[in-house]
Amino acid sequence: MIKYLILNKRPFFWVIFHLLLGISATVSPFIVIGWFYFVTFSSLAQVVKKRETPFVLVSLLFYLTSFELLSRMARTSPFIPYELGKYLLAAGMIWAIFQFKTIGKSGMIMLICLVPSLFIDASGLVQRSDIIFNVLGAVNVALVCWFFYKQKFSTEELGNVLRMMVYPILGVLSYTFIKTPDFSEVEFVLGANLDLSGGFGSNQVSTLFGLGTLLVFILLVNKWEFSGNFYVDVAILFALSFQGLLTFSRGGMIGTALGVLTILYFLRQASSREKRKYNLPKIGKFVIPTILIGILAFVVVDQITNGLLSLRYQGETMGTIQGSKVKTLNTISTGRFDIFLGDVSLWFEHFFLGVGAGASRFLRETMNGTIAHVELSRLLAEHGVLGFVYFVILCYLGIKLFKSHPNPLIRGVLMALYIVAVYTTFHAAMRTYVTPALLGLSLLSIKTSPGALKKARFRKRKMSFRSPAVMKLKPIEPVLSEDGTSNSSLKEK
Template identity: 75%
Template sequence: MIKSLIQNKYPLVWIILHLILGFTATITPYVLIAWFYFVILSSLSHVLKKNKSPFILISLLLYLVSFELLSRMARTSPFIPYELGKYLLAAGAIWGIFNFKTRGYSGIVMLVCLLPSLFIDLSGQVQRSDVVFNLLGAVNVALVCWFFYKQNFSSEELGKVVRLMVYPILGILSYTFIKTPDFEEVEFVLGANVDLSGGFGSNQVSTLFGLGTLLVFILIISRQTFSGNFILDIAILFALSFQGLLTFSRGGMIGAVLGVMIILFFLRRASPLVRRKYHLPNVGKYVIPLILVGILSFVVVDQITNGLLSLRYQGETMGTIQGSKVKTLNTISTGRFDIFMGDVNLWLDHFVFGVGAGASRFLRESLTGTIAHVELSRLLAESGFLGLIYFVILSWLGVKLFRGQSNPLIKGILIALYIVAMYTTFHAAMRTYVTPSLLGLSLLAVKTSKKPKPKVRKKHSLKALEPIAS
């Protein structure tokens, strides 16, 4: 099945299938469960046999983990684990490390940096679920840095993996659309709206819609259409951005805009010679329709919410509008800044090894009991100086991306994936599959696919054209 999905001979069929999966998930979880295990069982033979390239494994892995949020929404646990992305990414990356050549040795150092926090608990309240929830995301990032680093992919293969990651997001789109009540019944406020995110965590839903928006844009700008039809791709882009804006959770949509701007930056600064060499797309041809889609979706949602969307993206709250609160970095970040500073203070008190995995929320003076939304501060508080080393290594891997890749489009895409992955850690930590997946893709050694040379028609001689004498 994974090969059929990769080949994408019938894109409309796959799009409709995944929309149906989201629709049926609003009624019963068993259709989604059946599809999930059918894909696994029908693809195992391709994964288990010896392959020179990890392309099939990575394709299957990133397709399956992209069902993480939809499976949570459909309540498929324990058949599909609640922490699907964390378990599956860890298992797949470990399998890849033992079966393929790997050069990401910095990932090993990152793993070592996390080990001491497993044996420390200064709060005395950490349970096993707390460790999994807080630490396994960082472990996955280290594993993908080890496994994905410099694996050889063509730009066409990268596009195929990106397409696979979009399909399950379409399931979330249809699920959310069905679950969204009539707008007249919704009381819009200056805060994240659970009612308009399918009854689930709006931050996670917004993150996935932002990711889907960015990935579809990548396919369009690299001329690997998602559906096979440009107009339909634009419609899907509008639907993803529209639903993402409706959640009123800003992180995911800001991430999408950030990724798009990075790709366009590298395309715009390419010289005419480089443009011709790599057959770069005409930016205006693609960007103008996409910008119009973004503006249209924002304007429509802003009108539906009576202007509250604009205020939300300006960092306003009901308190700041009424004058009972002053707009500060903490109110703009919805409390994340106070959590960040609380974790930093814990780090200063326990500089070397930190307070232990999952313990910071019990010991923090500000917003005690609230889980960290910023991975950097969590790493510092719970892993101490080793957490800082972990983050420095991760940052250095990103810096190296600026020195590689001569193709501006591929360079822009890889850097956009990396920066969006890192940005996500500052509003959703490493609790979803988004950060490790995008980081892994950004570390691949992607080469420009060689376009087949046009066939030259042979000129027939006049003699060959003469009728045969009878």
């Protein structure tokens, strides 16, 4: 099945299919469970087959991982694990490292930095589940740095992986839309709203919708096909932005803005020679309309909520408006700043080795008992100096991205993925698959020919397994042949 999803012969069908999959989840979890395992087992033959490139494995892994939130909403546990992203990414990365014999020194060092804290518990209250909950996300980030660093993908393969990640997000979109009550029945407040996030954690829903918005924007700007129709893609962009803003959880949508601004920065800095050489998109033709869609979504939601959305993004709370509280960095960050300060204080007290994995919430003076929302402070408090080294390596990898690709647009995309990945750790730690997935993709070595983008055209093309196009909006090399052989191996033959 992964082959048919990658080849994308009927793009509009797959969009509708995943929207219907989300609607079915509002009635029963078994359709989602059935589809998840059908794709998994029907694609194993493609994954275990010896290949020159890990493209197929990565596509399947990120597609299945993106079902994390939809499976939670559909209550598929224990058939699909509650923290699907963590377990699946860890298993997939370990398999990939051995299968493709990769040696990423930075990732290896980061992984080693996490080991000592597993044997330390300054609180005496940490359970095994606490260790898994807090450390597995950081382990996954180390594993993707180990595996993905300088892995060679084509621009078309990158576009395909991003498209595969968006599909399950569409299921979450339709699920949330069905579960959202009539606006007249909702009491809007200056805080995250469970009623408008499908009855689920608004921070995670906002993060996922923000991710979907950014990925669709990237697909549009690069003229990589998604639904097969530009206007449908724009409608999806609006719907993701609209539902993400409705959650009143700011983290995910601010991340989208950061990613979009990063891409615009690199496009703006491109020289006239680079614009001609890589046929870079004109800002007025694609970028401005998509930005206006986001602004329109914000205006509509602000009107629906009687201006509360604007106040929410200004950092206001009911307390600050009524005068019972003073607006501070802590109120603006919904308590995250106090958590950060408490963790830093613990680091000064346990400077070298930290308090141990999962122990900071039991020892923190501020926001005691609250799980860490800022990964940097958690690394410092629980892993000590080694946690600091871990984060420095992560920053170093990002600095190298500034000269990662000659094409300003591709360089901007990689940088945007990295920035959103790191930014997410400052409001949701590393509890979701978003950070390791985006970070891994940002570390890829993207192959493209100077004139590749000049071939892009918005026209309908006939699709077949041997067609030179996988995505209608852009003629590209075949990803898979009928027998499942990867494009790189075909070229070599």
